[in-house]
Amino acid sequence: MKNKYSTLCYQFKQLLNTTLCCTALGMSSASLASTHSLLIAVDGLRGDGIENANTPHLDTLINGTWAAGYKAAFAHYAQTMTDAAPNSGPNHVGIMTGVTAKKSGVTGNGNVAGGNYSTYPHYLTLLEQSNSSLNTAYLVTWGTDMQITNTADLKIDANDAVNTQNAVNIIKGTYSASNWPQGTDIDALFIFLDDVDGAGHACCFTASDDGYVNEINDVDSQIGQLLAAIKARPNFTHEDWQIVVTSDHGGRGSSHGIHAADNYTIPFLVTSKVAKQGYLSGIPRNYDAAPTVLAHHGLAVPANMDGTVQGQNIRQENDKGIDHGLTTYLPFNSNYEDASGNHTHAQVGGGSPELRANGKFGTYVKINGKKExxxxxxxxxxxxxxxTDFTLMTWYRVSGDQVGDPVIVGNKNWVSGANRGTLLLANEGNGDDFGINIASSRSDRKDIDPIDYTFNGWWLLVASFDRQGVATLYAGSPSGELNIIAGDISNVGDINSELDWNIGQDGTGRYHYNLKADLDDFAVWRRAITLSEVRAIYNNGHGSELLSLMNASH
Incomplete structure (x- = not known):
């Protein structure tokens, strides 16, 4: 209908329909909430991208302070699909259709046009099928996305800046085209922004690259323009908006497509009046976007979708202090005694580790790579x-590459990563990469790596394990960047290896590669601590001794 009426007739029809509906219900038109959605996909945005950029507009969404009545469920540890390489083609299709490559048939950038869109339609197509009077717009900045079949009323392929302005005009009702009369009110808007991916390919998908981070700053500014346009709508207070933000992949170096945690880990955010405030539980996926939007518009999610509706299930927030669940705390203040109150003291297991002055906080332990x-x-x-959820934490410093792949802390026989147990590792790459290994058997082994680190400064390492969701590795650099990667560990079974928990060695105490590093403020919790708590410990790279945080919370 919207393509057959002049602007004036269209606006009159919309007003008439609203008035008749409200009259029938005994309501004023101002009291009738109208449903709208905005799905923003940012190409190449790593899960730690928002954390390390200047993103005031995204922050207001994440913190639930964007607008009165709106809350946000967020994950910086969300995941891409894993049945295709973490490239744009299959993941763009997944975001829009709610299914993975196994169903869509799209396995790379070259076969997007051949996707099974009849069986697994674009979410905008499903909205149009449910109600052809809905006004839907599809704005993309990568030409291949125009090969994804959909029946959106308006389709535009332009660059990020142009499409941001297009989207602003659409939201304001000032955009016009041959099939989109000026004044058309948007119901569901999709926009893909591509420039972050371009910045990553130009140098590096990393928090330490100014070009990459600056492009995230720019995207936040563009998102800010969209948010401002929404709030400036005359009837905004009576509207029911949902805003979803996610990405198609992370990256490593100047590329992506590697089956690894740094390529899989992305953000996922849903803001609405019914969303719960907090961190999303389980394993959010980028292909949860389509069902999440459909549910907001009141549609039943097709049973054949792989994605799930996000926004209601969040992790329980800890309000009992940083020491809640703390089971071991070794501040290394001139001894190896446990300061958690649980008496899980450390003992020298081999060699002669040294306690030295001038650590990150007071004294520290020096492990010299000679079987200590x-x-x-x-x-x-x-x-x-x-x-059981748990967290491992320590401050770490080295002066050069590790030899081999030594263990920072763990309880498994590292002769094979398929052995039962858990390890936090000092080298999962070229001598200077952090990683996690966890398994109950060969069939559920998970390796979450790598994060590259620098020498001669204190790094914060936190490995947080949500046993029904993801293991998240945080690595805070001396210069203020908090690196984050994550991986699905929901199917990992019993990790009790019956071996010792050792610091500087594997569970046997006899692994042939020995750690050579300085460690300080070591801790273990019987819960998965959150990003908020990691931030407090990391303190933008300055660090906060756990003991001081414990005292401050009581």
Whole structure:
């Protein structure tokens, strides 16, 4: 209908329909909320991209302070699909259709046009099929996306800046085209922004690259323009908006497409009046976007979709202090005693590690790479079994590359990563990369890596394990960048190896590669600590001693 009426007739029809509906219900037109959605996909935005950029507009969405009545569920550890390489083609299709490559048939950038869009339609197509009077717009900045079949009323392929302005005009009602009369009111708007991916390819998908971070700053500014346009709508207070933000992939170096955590880890955000405030539970995926938007518009999610509706299920927030669930805390203040109150003290397990002055906080332990290590033994507090959440933390410093792949802390026999147990590793790449390994058997082994690190400065390492969701590795650099990667560990079983928990060695205490590093403020929790808590410990690279945070919370 919207293509058959002049602007004046169209506006009159919209007003008449609203008035008749409200009269029938005994309501004023101002009291009738109208449903609108904005899905923003940012190409190449890593899960830690927002964390390390200047993003005031995204921050207001994430913090639930954007507008009265709106809350946000957020994940910086969301994941791409894993049945195709983390490239744009399959993941763009997944974001729009809610299915992975196995169903869509799109496995790369070269076969996007051949996707099975009849069986697994674009979410805008499903909205149009449910109600052809809905006004839907599809704005993309990568020409290949025009090959994804959909029946949106308006389709535009332009660059980021042009499409941002197009979207602003659409939201304001000032955009016009042959099939989009000026004054048309948008119901569902999709926009893909591409320049972050371009910046990553130009140098590096990393928080330490100014070009990449600056482009994220620019995208935040563009998103800010969209948010301002929404809030400036005359009836905004009576409207029911949903805003979803996600990405298609992360990256490593100047590329992506590698089956690894740094390529899989992306953000996912849903803001609405019914969303719950907090961190999303489980394993949010970028292909959750389509069902999430459909549900907002009141549609039943097709049973054949792989994605799930996000926004209601969030992690329980810790309001009991940073030491809640703390089971081991070794501040290394001239000894190896546990300051958590649980008496899980460390002992020298081999060699002669040294306690030295001038650590990150007071004294620290120096492990010299000559078979030195500490052992915590096998206390019940460190038995995490099949479903107990937990977190490992330490400050770490080295002066050069590691030899081999030594262990920072762990309880498995590292002769094979398929052995039962968990490890936080000092080299998962070329001598200077952090990583996590966890498994109960060969079939559920998970490797979450790498994060590259620098020498001669203190790095914060936190490995947080949500046993029904993801393991998240945080690595805070001395210069203020908080690197974040994550991976699905929901199917990992019993990780109690019956070996010791050792610091500087694997669970056997005899692994042939020995750690050579300085460690300070080591801790273990029987819960998965959150980004907010990691931020407090990291303190923008300055660091906060855990003991001081514990005292401040009581």
């Amino acid at each position: 290590h500490l052992t915590l033994g096998k206390p019940s507090e460190l038995d995490f079994g099949t479903d």
